Amino acid sequence: MIEARSVTKQFGTFVALDDVSVEVPAGSLTALLGPSGSGKSTLLRIIAGLEQPDAGRVLIDGHDITSRPPQKRGVGFVFQHYAAFKHMTVWKNVAFGLEIRRRPRSEIKDRVTQLLELVQLGGLADRYPAQLSGGQRQRMALARALAVEPNVLLLDEPFGALDARVRKELRAWLRRLHDEVHVTTIFVTHDQEEAMDLADQIVVMSHGRIEQTGGARELYDNPANEFVMTFVGEVNQMGRSFVRPHDVEFGEGDEALVERVVHLGFEVRVELRLANGEELWAQVTREEAERLELVEGARVRVRPRHAKVFG
Amino acid sequence: MLSRYGLRFAALSYLTLLLVLPVAMVFRRAFENGVGAAWDAVTTPEAKHAFLITIVIALIAVPANTIFGIACAIAIVRHRFPGKGVVNAIVDLPLALSPIVVGLSFLLLFGTGGWFAGVPFEVLFALPAMVLATIFVSLPFVVREVVPVLREIGTEQEQAASTLGASSWQTFRRVTLPAIRWAVAYGVVLTTARALGEFGAVSVVSGRIVGKTDTLTLHVEERFQSFDYVGAYAASVVLALLAIATLVAMSVFKPKEGR
Numbered sequence: 081m082i083e084a085r086s087v088t089k090q091f092g093t094f095v096a097l098d099d100v101s102v103e104v105p106a107g108s109l110t111a112l113l114g115p116s117g118s119g120k121s122t123l124l125r126i127i128a129g130l131e132q133p134d135a136g137r138v139l140i141d142g143h144d145i146t147s148r149p150p151q152k153r154g155v156g157f158v159f160q161h162y163a164a165f166k167h168m169t170v171w172k173n174v175a176f177g178l179e180i181r182r183r184p185r186s187e188i189k190d191r192v193t194q195l196l197e198l199v200q201l202g203g204l205a206d207r208y209p210a211q212l213s214g215g216q217r218q219r220m221a222l223a224r225a226l227a228v229e230p231n232v233l234l235l236d237e238p239f240g241a242l243d244a245r246v247r248k249e250l251r252a253w254l255r256r257l258h259d260e261v262h263v264t265t266i267f268v269t270h271d272q273e274e275a276m277d278l279a280d281q282i283v284v285m286s287h288g289r290i291e292q293t294g295g296a297r298e299l300y301d302n303p304a305n306e307f308v309m310t311f312v313g314e315v316n317q318m319g320r321s322f323v324r325p326h327d328v329e330f331g332e333g334d335e336a337l338v339e340r341v342v343h344l345g346f347e348v349r350v351e352l353r354l355a356n357g358e359e360l361w362a363q364v365t366r367e368e369a370e371r372l373e374l375v376e377g378a379r380v381r382v383r384p385r386h387a388k389v390f391g
Numbered sequence: 392m393l394s395r396y397g398l399r400f401a402a403l404s405y406l407t408l409l410l411v412l413p414v415a416m417v418f419r420r421a422f423e424n425g426v427g428a429a430w431d432a433v434t435t436p437e438a439k440h441a442f443l444i445t446i447v448i449a450l451i452a453v454p455a456n457t458i459f460g461i462a463c464a465i466a467i468v469r470h471r472f473p474g475k476g477v478v479n480a481i482v483d484l485p486l487a488l489s490p491i492v493v494g495l496s497f498l499l500l501f502g503t504g505g506w507f508a509g510v511p512f513e514v515l516f517a518l519p520a521m522v523l524a525t526i527f528v529s530l531p532f533v534v535r536e537v538v539p540v541l542r543e544i545g546t547e548q549e550q551a552a553s554t555l556g557a558s559s560w561q562t563f564r565r566v567t568l569p570a571i572r573w574a575v576a577y578g579v580v581l582t583t584a585r586a587l588g589e590f591g592a593v594s595v596v597s598g599r600i601v602g603k604t605d606t607l608t609l610h611v612e613e614r615f616q617s618f619d620y621v622g623a624y625a626a627s628v629v630l631a632l633l634a635i636a637t638l639v640a641m642s643v644f645k646p647k648e649g650r
Contacts, residue, residue, distance in 0.1 A: 130550050150553045157554040163547035167569040176565070177555035221551075228555060 081106045082127060082232060082264060087136030089122055089288075096122040097133070098288040104266055104281070106141070109258050111275035112268045114285035115311070120268045121236055123285070127266065128157050128234050140231060153232075156225030156263075160237040162217040164209035170196070170220050171205040177228035195223040198257070215246040222254075226261065235267035239274065251278055272312050276300075284308050306390045316360035321387040325349075328362035330372050333383025336360075338374055350374050352382060414631055421624035432614075432625040437602050441610035442629065447518070448593075448606065449586040452525040456582050460533025461575060465567075467534070468541040482534050485527055493527050494595025516598030521606065524592035529585040533578035540574040541567075576644040584637045588630065 082104040089097040097119045104110045112120035125131040127138055129150035137146045145153050165173050174195055178188045196202050199219040209217055218238060225233060238254075239247040255278055258265055269275050275282045276296035284291045284299065284307070291311075292304040303309035309322050316323045339359075340351040348369040350362045362382065364374070374380070421429050432438065466472070467479050485493070501507050501514045514520045548570065552562040568575075590608040597604040601613060607630050614622035 128554055130554070150550070151556045151558065153554075155554055157551065159547050159551060161547060163551040165548055165551075165566055176552070176557075180556045180561060180565075224551075224555065 081139075081141060082266070083139040084123065084127065085137045085139070087123065087126060087133045087138070089119075089126060089131065089133050095288050097126070100136070100285075100288070100290055102283055102290060102293065104264060106264050107262050108280045109255070109265045109267075109278060110281045110283060111279035112266060112283050112285060113270070113272060113275040113311075114291075115270055117287075118285040119288040120270075120283075120285050124234050124236055124266060124268050127232070128155050129153050130157070154228075154230050155232045155234055156228065156230035158218070158221050158225050158233070158235040158238050160240045162209070162214075162221045162241075164217050164221060166209050168208075169205065170201060170207050170209070170212070173209070173220055174223045174227050176224060181228065191227060195227055198226075198260075199223040213246075214242045215250055218242065218250065219253075222257075226263070230263060233263045233265040235265070237268050237270070240269075247274075254278065276312070282312075284311060286311070303388070309388060309390070314363075318354075318358060318360060318384060318387065321384065321389045323360070323384040323387045325361055325363035327385040327387070328352075328360065329383050329385045330362070330364075330368075330374075330380055333381050336380055336382050338376055338378040338380060341369065341374055341376055348374070352380070354382075417624055417627045417631060420620065421628045424621055428621050429625040429628070432619070432622040433629055435622070437605065438610060438622070438626055440602050441605040441607050441626070444518070444521070444605060445587060445607040448522050448525050449583060451522050452529055452586045453579060453582050455526055456530055457533050457575065457579055459530070460578060460582075461537060461568075461571075463534050464537035464541055468538055469546070482531050485530050490524075490528050490589065490591030490593075491595060494524060494592040497524055497527075497592070497596045515596060516600065516604060518604070520596035521593050521604065524596050525586050525589050528589050528592050529582045532581040532585065533575060536574040536578035536581070537571050540571050544570045573644060577641065580637055580641045580644055584634060584641075587633050587637070 084100055084102045087097050087100045088095075100119070100123060102123070112123060114120045122131060126133050129145070129148060133146065137144055139145065140153065150157075165176065168176070171192060174192045175188050178191060183191075192205075193202075196205055199222055201216060201220055201223065204212065204216065209220065212220065218241075222235075222238075239250050242250065251274060267278070276299075280295065281293065282296060282299055283293045286307050292299060292308045294302075299308055299312045303312065306322070309315055314325050316325060316328070334354050334356075336352040336354050338350060339353050342349040342351070343366070346366060348364050348366055350364060350369065352360050352362060354360070360382075364372070368374075372380070433442075463478070463482065467475065467482075497520055498515065499505050501510065501520060507514070512519070514523075544567075548566050549562050552566045553559075557565065588608060589606075590612075593606055594609055594612075597606070597609060599605065599609055599613065605613065607626055611623050611626045611630065614620075614626060
């Protein structure tokens with residue numbers, strides 16, 4: 081288990097982390113989710129020992145490691161921009177941590193071979209990082225981090241620099257990898273879909289504070305506050321209440337004008353304007369859209385099926 | 392079209408007139424009494440001794456400035472300390488300061504009544520002062536070559552190495568040094584060229600004792616003043632050949648630029 085207790089960090093006058101406490105269960109896959117500047121990367125770097133907190137403590141499996149240097153924390157770290165050792169081959173990159181630990185040559189050979197198979201780079205051992213694609217480089221960086229058998233795997237926006245398709249592939253692949261290796265993993269992301277897809281537990285952060293911690297379903301259905309409601313999933317605002325687009329019900333309620341109807345395959349997106357000038361959009365199935373005769377210029381009545389109001 | 396050729400012609404004539412022609416003249420004059428005479432002129436005991444002194448100075452000054460230069464560049468780029476801006480500016484001082492001023496300042500420091508006048512061994516008019524002066528004038532090159540490269544490679548690779556268990560020395564040797572090696576090599580070449588060619592500062596602090604504190608550059612001037620033109624030009628050829636060797640090394644170490 082990884083614990084951060086009352087961690088505070090300032091950069092000059094900017095408060096990156098403000099009295100943050102979080103617990104990450106052993107063997108879990110946890111996401112730190114938040115917009116840029118929310119402190120999620122800083123928290124990850126403090127757990128790794130790459131930054132020192134101004135106050136507070138970090139514990140791994142009950143041991144206080146706050147003053148331990150990164151070398152002695154048993155963490156694997158994966159950077160957004162790979163941080164590949166450019167002058168070393170893929171093989172040498174992955175072997176780095178083992179060579180530092182002076183492991184026997186035969187052990188290094190077996191372990192690197194096995195890891196390169198695991199990250200599907202078996203045939204590219206002699207390449208240099210510059211000769212790899214972004215996705216391949218990130219898989220190499222992951223193998224390099226896993227080579228030293230870390231207690232904790234930390235990933236800082238690991239897919240942030242990759243294009244959408246590769247990102248989805250790697251996401252599924254990381255989930256499978258975690259199921260195989262079971263190392264306690266924390267990853268930082270600003271992409272709520274990525275967090276919901278991958279993580280057992282999501283820690284939502286903003287402005288150096290934790291807004292809510294929970295599973296994807298819990299955050300979506302029972303957001304603790306306005307920030308979580310608007311950051312996790314799509315949302316409309318009607319007066320002071322918040323409504324998910326799929327919770328907009330047609331037939332009764334306030335009068336609205338259909339301004340635009342967008343067909344996105346199975347899903348239809350209906351953009352509406354209420355009599356008081358407020359805009360909102362509804363997510364309906366194709367069948368519903370046909371049944372309700374939702375076309376541009378139609379006059380309809382809408383009301384929220386569920387709505388949330390925060391203090 | 393015409394203007395492009397015009398530009399090339401102008402650039403080439405400029406280079407020929409100012410660089411190639413004078414050096415070619417030195418070669419011509421050195422060998423005007425035959426190769427034998429030139430060879431005899433550069434194998435006199437004084438000439439050989441001057442050559443030796445030049446090499447010895449370079450062998451001390453270049454490694455010293457390489458080690459200091461790398462350390463200084465890392466301090467400037469990777470560390471925060473009070474007065475960092477001043478250090479960064481002072482490193483360039485030897486480029487701005489005339490070597491003769493450097494020489495005179497050493498005279499003041501180590502001469503009678505100077506702060507370091509009490510040093511128990513001979514500094515002025517001996518090898519130590521000549522080495523110090525050479526180190527001073529050739530100090531900025533490694534720092535200036537390494538600083539931008541260190542900035543460009545950033546700290547992520549070093550941080551990755553530390554999370555993988557590497558100590559700061561291991562990180563330096565296995566990650567940082569290989570990443571800056573071309574910059575270091577290029578800096579070393581420039582430092583060597585400067586150390587071999589230094590005249591002004593060394594001239595002041597050496598006392599110019601023939602056969603004792605003469606470097607190759609000082610020897611050239613001494614021969615010239617004694618109306619031994621073949622001797623002066625032949626020693627110049629040795630300097631020019633060293634410079635050409637340095638240039639070749641430079642082009643070998645500079646493969647990345649422009650490709």
